[in-house]
Amino acid sequence: MNTTEEYTVDEKNGEIDILDEVTSREYQYGFVTDIEQEFAPKGLNEDIVRFISAKKEEPEFMLNWRLKAYRHWLTMKEPHWQNVQYAPIDFQDLHYYAAPKKKITLNNLDEVDPELRATFEKLGISLDEQKRLTGVAVDAVLDSVSVATTFKSKLAEKGIIFCSMSEAVKNHPELVEKYIGSVVPYTDNFYAALNSAVFSDGSFVYIPKGVRCPMELSTYFRINASNTGQFERTLIIADEDSYVSYLEGCTAPMRDEHQLHAAVVEIVAHTNAEVKYSTVQNWYPGDKDGRGGIYNFVTKRGICSGNNSKISWTQVETGSAITWKYPSVILKGDNSIGEFYSVAVTNNAQQADTGTKMIHIGKNTRSRIVSKGISAGKSQNSYRGLVRIGKRADNARNFSQCDSLLMGDKCGAHTFPYLEASNKTATVEHEATTSKIGEDILFYCNQRGISTEEAVALIVNGYCKEVMNQLPMEFAVEAQKLLAVSLEGSVG
Amino acid sequence: MLRIHDLRVSVAGKEILQGINLEINPGETHAIMGPNGSGKSTLASVLAGRADYEVLGGEVSFMGKDLLDLAPEDRAREGLFLAFQYPVEIPGVSNANFLKAAVNEVRKYRGQEPLDAMEFLALMKDKAKLVEMDPSMLSRSLNEGFSGGEKKRNEIFQMAMLEPVLAILDETDSGLDIDALRIVAEGVNKLQNEHRSVVLITHYQRLLNYIVPDHVHVLYKGRIVKSGGKELALELEEKGYDWIKNEVAQAAV
Numbered sequence: 001m002n003t004t005e006e007y008t009v010d011e012k013n014g015e016i017d018i019l020d021e022v023t024s025r026e027y028q029y030g031f032v033t034d035i036e037q038e039f040a041p042k043g044l045n046e047d048i049v050r051f052i053s054a055k056k057e058e059p060e061f062m063l064n065w066r067l068k069a070y071r072h073w074l075t076m077k078e079p080h081w082q083n084v085q086y087a088p089i090d091f092q093d094l095h096y097y098a099a100p101k102k103k104i105t106l107n108n109l110d111e112v113d114p115e116l117r118a119t120f121e122k123l124g125i126s127l128d129e130q131k132r133l134t135g136v137a138v139d140a141v142l143d144s145v146s147v148a149t150t151f152k153s154k155l156a157e158k159g160i161i162f163c164s165m166s167e168a169v170k171n172h173p174e175l176v177e178k179y180i181g182s183v184v185p186y187t188d189n190f191y192a193a194l195n196s197a198v199f200s201d202g203s204f205v206y207i208p209k210g211v212r213c214p215m216e217l218s219t220y221f222r223i224n225a226s227n228t229g230q231f232e233r234t235l236i237i238a239d240e241d242s243y244v245s246y247l248e249g250c251t252a253p254m255r256d257e258h259q260l261h262a263a264v265v266e267i268v269a270h271t272n273a274e275v276k277y278s279t280v281q282n283w284y285p286g287d288k289d290g291r292g293g294i295y296n297f298v299t300k301r302g303i304c305s306g307n308n309s310k311i312s313w314t315q316v317e318t319g320s321a322i323t324w325k326y327p328s329v330i331l332k333g334d335n336s337i338g339e340f341y342s343v344a345v346t347n348n349a350q351q352a353d354t355g356t357k358m359i360h361i362g363k364n365t366r367s368r369i370v371s372k373g374i375s376a377g378k379s380q381n382s383y384r385g386l387v388r389i390g391k392r393a394d395n396a397r398n399f400s401q402c403d404s405l406l407m408g409d410k411c412g413a414h415t416f417p418y419l420e421a422s423n424k425t426a427t428v429e430h431e432a433t434t435s436k437i438g439e440d441i442l443f444y445c446n447q448r449g450i451s452t453e454e455a456v457a458l459i460v461n462g463y464c465k466e467v468m469n470q471l472p473m474e475f476a477v478e479a480q481k482l483l484a485v486s487l488e489g490s491v492g
Numbered sequence: 493m494l495r496i497h498d499l500r501v502s503v504a505g506k507e508i509l510q511g512i513n514l515e516i517n518p519g520e521t522h523a524i525m526g527p528n529g530s531g532k533s534t535l536a537s538v539l540a541g542r543a544d545y546e547v548l549g550g551e552v553s554f555m556g557k558d559l560l561d562l563a564p565e566d567r568a569r570e571g572l573f574l575a576f577q578y579p580v581e582i583p584g585v586s587n588a589n590f591l592k593a594a595v596n597e598v599r600k601y602r603g604q605e606p607l608d609a610m611e612f613l614a615l616m617k618d619k620a621k622l623v624e625m626d627p628s629m630l631s632r633s634l635n636e637g638f639s640g641g642e643k644k645r646n647e648i649f650q651m652a653m654l655e656p657v658l659a660i661l662d663e664t665d666s667g668l669d670i671d672a673l674r675i676v677a678e679g680v681n682k683l684q685n686e687h688r689s690v691v692l693i694t695h696y697q698r699l700l701n702y703i704v705p706d707h708v709h710v711l712y713k714g715r716i717v718k719s720g721g722k723e724l725a726l727e728l729e730e731k732g733y734d735w736i737k738n739e740v741a742q743a744a745v
């Protein structure tokens with residue numbers, strides 16, 4: 001078991017240490033950086049943290065928290081236990097703040113890179129959506145902003161809060177202060193600490209007691225959703241008896257000038273609440289040799305804090321040069337359920353180290369893990385999963401299914417399942433398979449009139465069905481096409 | 493329909509087919525026999541367009557087109573079908589889904605509308621009956637965990653679904669039990685008509701009792717060294733290949 005990443009789960013009390021309340025010295029020096037400046041200078045120090053906080057007009061508690069995180073970060077080392085390789089990152093050579101930039105506005109789609117357009121076509125992305133993604137001016141009627149406005153008023157009727165993290169910090173500070181860092185404390189790991197110190201923006205969701213969110217909450221509909229920057233922070237709170245399904249990302253290829261992305265997502269599900277979180281991640285993976293691709297180092301964790309609560313993660317990962325993320329669930333409430341459904345595709349020189357952690361604390365807690373890795377080209381795809389059954393977790397059950405699909409013979413798939421069970425009444429099942437799409441299979445398909453590209457899509461969709469079925473319908477269709485596009489030219 | 497002229501093929505630098513000549517007319521049934529390793533499967537694979545083979549020379553025309561110029565999927569869409577000696581397993585893809593993709597691809601190529609789910613299901617039920625295939629096999633992953641005989645029967649079921657103009661059956665009889673052999677052979681007979689031809693690659697006469705060939709060829713060391721009518725197969729059954737091998741050796745002197 002790796003020891004570099006630590007939980008702050010206190011097994012004896014079954015409690016999460018909300019925040020490691022280390023003494024925080026008040027900052028003794030005045031804040032000097034010019035507030036009008038649009039870019040913070042390169043590098044990271046306390047002044048930069050203050051600058052970011054001031055720019056965002058944050059309340060005192062937020063700044064203090066950021067500073068504590070920053071000071072803690074200074075004591076930490078970058079983790080290296082993942083099965084990925086990359087040149088060292090110089091953290092003093094990055095910009096940690098840039099004012100949200102205006103996108104370049106194009107007059108029509110003809111000005112868009114034809115290669116990008118071809119990909120959009122293949123993904124079946126509508127013209128309006130294409131315009132939105134590439135920054136072409138959109139007609140007033142179909143403007144996503146107006147859609148989002150009607151959408152917001154519907155949510156407001158139910159008392160649902162769905163806004164950017166920056167807005168939440170200003171307008172709902174009591175909620176933010178109560179919950180931020182309660183699931184992923186800044187002490188959690190190197191990148192979580194960094195994110196806590198300098199997070200740029202992200203989403204905030206609060207579903208009040210007894211409310212079933214009437215629609216999928218998608219980042220797409222959140223004004224200011226784009227340009228959340230490289231240190232995204234998302235917080236979702238589902239109060240008692242509530243339900244929400246949240247969608248992050250989109251299937252269209254996402255380019256970004258920042259190479260390092262270190263996001264944090266926290267979910268809290270109270271008694272009887274259910275949260276479904278679906279992601280499609282399609283960051284730029286770099287060229288064939290991985291040059292210029294994005295490093296995506298994410299900490300995602302949910303806590304089923306109340307009895308009978310449920311958190312379900314579904315992810316389709318096709319992008320980034322390097323990905324490591326382990327959406328996890330802490331099953332604290334009795335009878336709570338955690339689920340993880342994942343498809344992770346790597347092609348060319350991509351590297352992915354993903355998986356999940358299911359931490360069973362309460363009685364009769366159940367978790368289910370379905371991980372489908374697809375490796376093509378000379379990529380490396382690792383599954384890393386931890387199932388931990390605590391002492392009090394009587395009758396806890398886990399089922400894990402970890403499959404790998406290899407395309408060709410230059411790629412790699414690796415599985416690292418870890419199990420720590422300290423309750424004898426627990427049942428844990430693990431199944432794993434590895435299959436390969438070789439020339440034989442493709443020739444067989446060809447011989448039946450099915451082209452190689454279609455054969456790959458057919459096989460991959462069959463292979464991923466169980467995960468795709470978890471996605472909201474429209475999203476699933478797009479995600480299927482995305483898989484096909486990501487694997488284009490990977491075989492034959 | 494199919495004309496092979498002086499076809500020479502090598503695999504991994506070794507010349508396996510050393511000048512094959514063969515002509516197949518619509519409605520005909522040909523049997524290709526010959527000792528192990530003589531090149532029968534190689535011939536079938538080359539015709540179907542498998543990548544590992546290098547064509548050194550010769551021509552093949554199929555339905556008036558240059559076969560060797562077509563991509564493997566286009567050969568299939570033109571109506572060439574190969575029942576594999578060793579069918580592959582495709583986990584996660586049901587037999588039905590696989591065939592739906594295949595049938596609709598072929599239809600698209602021919603300018604026909606794709607079949608909807610209901611039409612496809614009806615067709616599948618109909619064809620499953622033809623080879624007496626258990627309907628539960630249709631929803632299972634393609635060939636996954638199928639017994640040897642079940643795989644062979646599934647090949648002929650696929651042939652029934654795709655209605656090829658030229659079907660090459662590579663040792664479809666091996667692995668089938670006595671009853672299954674009869675059922676599958678009857679299925680093949682029902683699929684044949686004056687426009688459709690069949691090539692049977694086999695080691696045994698018993699298949700030819702059910703599917704009676706118009707022509708029998710002996711492939712030996714990459715050449716067709718003897719051709720005849722159905723009685724040639726009987727003669728081989730009785731005498732083995734030694735007399736043919738001797739004839740070839742004599743001719744070479």
Ligand SMILES: Nc1ncnc2c1ncn2[C@@H]1O[C@H](COP(=O)(O)OP(=O)(O)OP(=O)(O)O)[C@@H](O)[C@H]1O
Nearest residue numbers: 503504508526527528529530531532533534535544
């Ligand atoms: N990929 C390959 N690499 C090397 N040799 C090959 C390859 N494929 C076929 N051969 C060789 O080509 C020869 C012909 O093989 P083929 O499978 O066509 O024989 P066959 O007539 O079908 O035999 P059988 O009756 O046993 O099925 C054999 O000697 C075989 O070992």
Ligand SMILES: [Mg+2]
Nearest residue numbers: 532533534577
């Ligand atoms: Mg053979």
